[in-house]
Amino acid sequence: MDAYTPAQDRYESQHDGWFRRVGNSGLKLPRVSLGFWHNFGDDKPIETQRAIMRRAFDRGVTHFDLANNYGPPAGAAEKNAGRILAEDFAAHRDELIISSKAGWHMHDGPYGFGGSRKCLMSSLDRSLERLGLDYVDIFYHHRPDPDTPLEETMYALRDIVASGKALYVGISSYGPELTAEAAEIMAGEGCPLLIHQPSYSMVNRWVEEPGEDGASLLQSAAESGLGVIAFSPLAQGLLTDRYLDGIPAGSRAVAGKSLSEEMLSERNIGMARKLNDVAKQRGQSLAQMAIAWVLRDQEDQTVTSALIGASSVEQLDDNIDAARNLDFSAEELELIDGIAHDAGINIWAGATASRTRG
Template identity: 55%
Template sequence: MPYEVYKADPARYDTMPFRRCGRSGLMLPVISFGLWQNFGTVNQYDNCRQMLLRAFDLGITQFDLANNYGPPSGGAEELFGKVLREDFKPHRDEMVITTKAGYKGWDGPYGDHGSRKYLISSLDQSLKRMGLDYVDIFYHHRPDPDTPIEETMGALADIVKSGKALYVGVSNYTPEQTKEASRVIRSMGVPLTIQQQRYHMHYRDIEDGLLDVVEEEGMGLVAFCPLFQGVLTSRYLGGVPADSRITHPMNGSIGQNVVTEELIEKSRKLNVIAAERDQTLAQMALAWDLRDRRMTSVIIGASRVSQIEENVKAIENLTFTEEELNSIDDILNGVV
């Protein structure tokens, strides 16, 4: 059955704030949309399509993928490619479409890590799955200590020069690795434009040097898992739900042993502050990630449209008082 022709909301740019990605000319929405676990070819297409369309109508222009997102691996890119052909084609130039390679993409010695062969082959496969000539950002998904950084960065530089990606970045690199990667690729005439890293209230590693490095190197920074896979939402305030993926973790998901009663009690206390701000816990957690201007964007995921609509409302209050920030730190540190 054919779908009604999609017409983008003409008000989609009216409220979403955009931030410059480091010292580049690229602007990103403060909230981006990721297709990590709910957008494989095994998922219900109608629901996935509606989430993507609604995200775009709400001003989300950056869509984050990777070669191993699904399930199965590559499934998210195939699904996104279909929506792109059938609904988003007139809007391609309004979008920042990103993908990555670095984790296992296929069997054998050439389908993983950071070699030139793997990165270029993977991007070619990703472009084919999505029906694109280029992506806007291509990331090396994780550092590979067994491949010389010159080879990995050389592949990224050549990908930009070939026109298969407009910008390149790295993900899950330490501050030291990020700085070295930036130095190496800059010597090849291409900047490292962006870093993507895990960041949320319970995981603050980027504050130990990475924020300073991206500022020094003129890079943007994007946070993934800003809601701790649902822990920083109202869903867990009453304990771990029986149908949570935490109780039956998927690839890359946190396990139930991580979500302790102490952690849930902290969320309950944080929720009190959120309510005083007229926000949900999820909205406050997203705003908290964005409190530092060096954070260019946060990537949200979703399994239904209503979650996207709720989370985007975080943009209605992105400022914190010093008292609020101190109270949040006290809760996170177990002081109260």
């Protein structure tokens, strides 16, 4: 293993505006962040993982996003990332934003999922052990838990910050009303929520839809002072050129990794082909246009960062390059709206609105 020396121009290499302030906080995130949901488990070569992390940092990607159950197996992504962080990034910890989460299934038994104080606190302790860190920068409740009072979950997040094991806390996949409630509780505790992490793409626009109170999730987050980091902007790979000519062997769809063959219907593939034509007219790949679309300016509802996965350095570079052109004309947006339809990608929809009162 060769010693890693980060690129000296890693901050100058990106254009102005590469870092965007998160909500009402003083924290800034890069426009594109690296997610570890896929590609960092024990089924992937550690040296490929190392190369992706190095290249990301060299290009100004300072945010690495993990969760307790990322793998496979569960916990492997944190363990592998922890090894690489120790070997390559120990001298640069202060330049990195490391996030983790708990809430989805981690292990069998009543404390391996949910939003209880027991689940969140014990999970974070194990995450820190795997990562080899004293603290994470952001810790999320990964999804609403209908069996746990919202106050219990929020108070646990408050106390995690007070313990020094996380600098900031956030939520993921909460609906607009629940987001507003959670933010109100935390503001009252003097520990504001930093950020919301929802799924969002051209073919999965639930965050734009009005909730029961009339506000969308994007509006609710903005009104509550939260930043937004969008995961799955590529709709689990549908919004790439990978499936335009069929389902290749070894793809995520064949492996059953969150993108089912049913989602790759002729209707969806036909839509992706038409969107690909629009991307070509913009001088972008389909993936680049999809990421740029998520990051486009939307008045006061702008997304802070897009969370992308990468199985290779080449794919990473292509995705990061999306930030070179985030401008859309009114005609382009209208054309995209006329082509794009809901693709049935939002497999997290059932978790967005649950609420148990204390």
